[in-house]
Amino acid sequence: MTEYTYMPEVRRVFSCTVPNANIRQVFLMDGILQDPVSDAGGIVLQKGPDQMGLRLHITGDHSDEPIQIISVRSEDLPQPLEFSTSWELAAGASAQVIVCDHTLNEYLYRTFRFSQIKLGQGARLDILFMQNEHELSRYCLDIKAGLDRDSQLDCHILSLYGGTIQNKLQVSMPQPGATCNLDGLYLADREQAVHYDIAVRHLSEGCHSQQLFKGILDNKARASFNGAIYVAPGAQKTQAYQANHNLLLTREAKITTKPQLEIYADDVKCSHGATIGRLDELGLFYLRSRGISLAEAQMLQQMAFVQDVLDRVHTRSIRSRLEKMVESRLRGEFTRCSHCTMHCC
Amino acid sequence: MLSIKDLHVNIGDKEILRGINLEIKQGEIHAIMGPNGSGKSTLAAVLAGREMFTVTGGSAHFMGQDLFAMTPEERARMGLFLGFQYPVEIPGLTNVNFMKAAVNEQRKHKNLPPLSSAEFLKIMREKMAIVQMDPSFVGRGVNVGFSGGEKKRNEIFQMAMLEPRLAFLDETDSGLDVDALRVVAQGVNKLKTVENAFVVITHYQRLLDYIVPDIVHVIYKGQIIRTAGKELAAEVENRGYDHIIN
Numbered sequence: 399m400t401e402y403t404y405m406p407e408v409r410r411v412f413s414c415t416v417p418n419a420n421i422r423q424v425f426l427m428d429g430i431l432q433d434p435v436s437d438a439g440g441i442v443l444q445k446g447p448d449q450m451g452l453r454l455h456i457t458g459d460h461s462d463e464p465i466q467i468i469s470v471r472s473e474d475l476p477q478p479l480e481f482s483t484s485w486e487l488a489a490g491a492s493a494q495v496i497v498c499d500h501t502l503n504e505y506l507y508r509t510f511r512f513s514q515i516k517l518g519q520g521a522r523l524d525i526l527f528m529q530n531e532h533e534l535s536r537y538c539l540d541i542k543a544g545l546d547r548d549s550q551l552d553c554h555i556l557s558l559y560g561g562t563i564q565n566k567l568q569v570s571m572p573q574p575g576a577t578c579n580l581d582g583l584y585l586a587d588r589e590q591a592v593h594y595d596i597a598v599r600h601l602s603e604g605c606h607s608q609q610l611f612k613g614i615l616d617n618k619a620r621a622s623f624n625g626a627i628y629v630a631p632g633a634q635k636t637q638a639y640q641a642n643h644n645l646l647l648t649r650e651a652k653i654t655t656k657p658q659l660e661i662y663a664d665d666v667k668c669s670h671g672a673t674i675g676r677l678d679e680l681g682l683f684y685l686r687s688r689g690i691s692l693a694e695a696q697m698l699q700q701m702a703f704v705q706d707v708l709d710r711v712h713t714r715s716i717r718s719r720l721e722k723m724v725e726s727r728l729r730g731e732f733t734r735c736s737h738c739t740m741h742c743c
Numbered sequence: 744m745l746s747i748k749d750l751h752v753n754i755g756d757k758e759i760l761r762g763i764n765l766e767i768k769q770g771e772i773h774a775i776m777g778p779n780g781s782g783k784s785t786l787a788a789v790l791a792g793r794e795m796f797t798v799t800g801g802s803a804h805f806m807g808q809d810l811f812a813m814t815p816e817e818r819a820r821m822g823l824f825l826g827f828q829y830p831v832e833i834p835g836l837t838n839v840n841f842m843k844a845a846v847n848e849q850r851k852h853k854n855l856p857p858l859s860s861a862e863f864l865k866i867m868r869e870k871m872a873i874v875q876m877d878p879s880f881v882g883r884g885v886n887v888g889f890s891g892g893e894k895k896r897n898e899i900f901q902m903a904m905l906e907p908r909l910a911f912l913d914e915t916d917s918g919l920d921v922d923a924l925r926v927v928a929q930g931v932n933k934l935k936t937v938e939n940a941f942v943v944i945t946h947y948q949r950l951l952d953y954i955v956p957d958i959v960h961v962i963y964k965g966q967i968i969r970t971a972g973k974e975l976a977a978e979v980e981n982r983g984y985d986h987i988i989n
């Protein structure tokens with residue numbers, strides 16, 4: 399595994415060790431893009447309207463050269479910040495994008511990020527959102543995605559740490575043959591809150607969607623999951639699946655989960671399922687009877703619970719990095735991580 | 744090695760064990776037999792530290808230490824092992840990570856450094872060979888999708904990895920075909936030394952053809968009603984429990 403450290407001079411103490419040598423890192427400081435890119439290979443990355451946010455346009459196959467957008471908030475007197483990002487893939491293009499959100503200080507940051515995803519015919523986008531802020535941050539991600547014929551969107555959201563995190567994700571599939579795989583993991587403790595609002599709209603025939611969202615809530619954490627699947631009249635041969643599973647570690651933690659299916663076509667396969675549970679007593683005893691301490695057994699069970707979400711991240715090096723981060727988050731090692739100097743992505 | 748005196752155990756208000764006395768010395772193989780519901784599995788589980796049971800009287804000392812003052816993991820680290828009748832499935836946790844965690848916790852307890860991945864895998868392969876376990880099981884979820892026989896092999900494999908002083912094997916033979924039974928029994932025999940001890944809990948004589956016990960006990964309604972040599976197992980097989988009970 400090759401590791402390298404990116405230490406930009408102007409950007410104070412921020413380092414990011416990513417396990418991929420061929421990753422392209424771009425910084426977004428307080429919503430302003432630092433390094434516009436326009437290369438001959440078909441990647442164009444520029445500032446958005448009013449110089450805020452960013453627009454990425456991709457042609458050609460770039461699935462082996464991930465682009466990492468490191469979005470950092472650092473102002474000393476923070477105002478609510480609103481900006482948009484757009485990701486547009488031309489017909490047949492493919493890309494892998496990692497978006498990491500951090501804060502450099504422990505101020506009350508409010509960030510609203512609007513995100514638009516447009517996939518041309520047959521395009522493939524694999525996008526991972528890493529939300530790693532701090533106790534006081536308020537963060538809202540609002541994604542609207544449109545998928546053209548035979549295109550595929552893989553979207554992973556990892557809500558690792560934050561005061562209040564709100565994720566809205568709307569995917570429309572107006573053309574036949576499109577696929578979207580959405581998955582998410584939310585970890586919250588103390589008085590943190592995480593909300594997911596997902597809507598997948600099957601507007602044409604033969605589209606597939608699959609959703610897997612899991613959460614672990616400790617202390618007095620709150621979470622909600624609203625997941626709607628809409629299948630329009632005529633959207634025959636639709637396959638749409640949704641699952642939301644939650645683990646509550648205390649009696650005070652709360653999750654509200656609301657799966658919704660609205661189906662107006664008659665030749666479809668759809669399912670949804672939601673569960674809320676606790677750690678498994680018998681499983682813990684089994685592990686302890688092999689000499690594993692109670693705390694470690696609880697840890698192993700939590701890691702086991704989230705494993706299938708992490709398994710959906712295809713790139714192995716990124717996946718194993720995420721596994722380590724999730725583990726240290728669950729071990730409570732993130733409380734001192736608000737300044738993002740822990741090389742956590 | 745293990746000394747149980749007048750052990751009484753409840754589940755809720757119901758008394759399951761009603762005064763068990765048992766002495767196990769190193770180098771011995773004991774068999775515990777008895778009809779369904781007589782308390783065989785309860786005895787093994789309560790010794791391993793299952794919390795659903797309440798000890799209402801009596802004592803159990805392992806290596807001179809009060810067993811009931813210890814957590815399940817402390818008992819395991821001292822060398823007590825329970826082979827589960829129904830091994831637990833843990834999706835998402837691989838066998839290799841499970842065993843690595845267990846072996847390294849045990850090593851930490853003995854003030855030994857954790858094994859490197861290479862050393863660990865080498866030992867794991869050796870131990871898997873003892874129970875003829877397919878190497879592909881290393882990366883699979885603990886007991887997930889395993890057949891009954893594979894789960895029992897996995898128990899013996901775990902035992903081989905942890906090298907306990909005293910192992911309780913709770914109906915390790917149930918649900919096994921003759922071939923799997925032989926593999927499991929051979930595994931146990933390979934692991935047997937003059938220093939460790941085994942307690943084999945079973946309904947049937949069949950397993951005891953392969954694992955020959957020194958001492959056989961029959962439990963009935965929470966008490967040991969007969970203790971004798973290996974001929975007792977044959978007697979149970981030929982004449983049934985009724986004959987001994989009455």
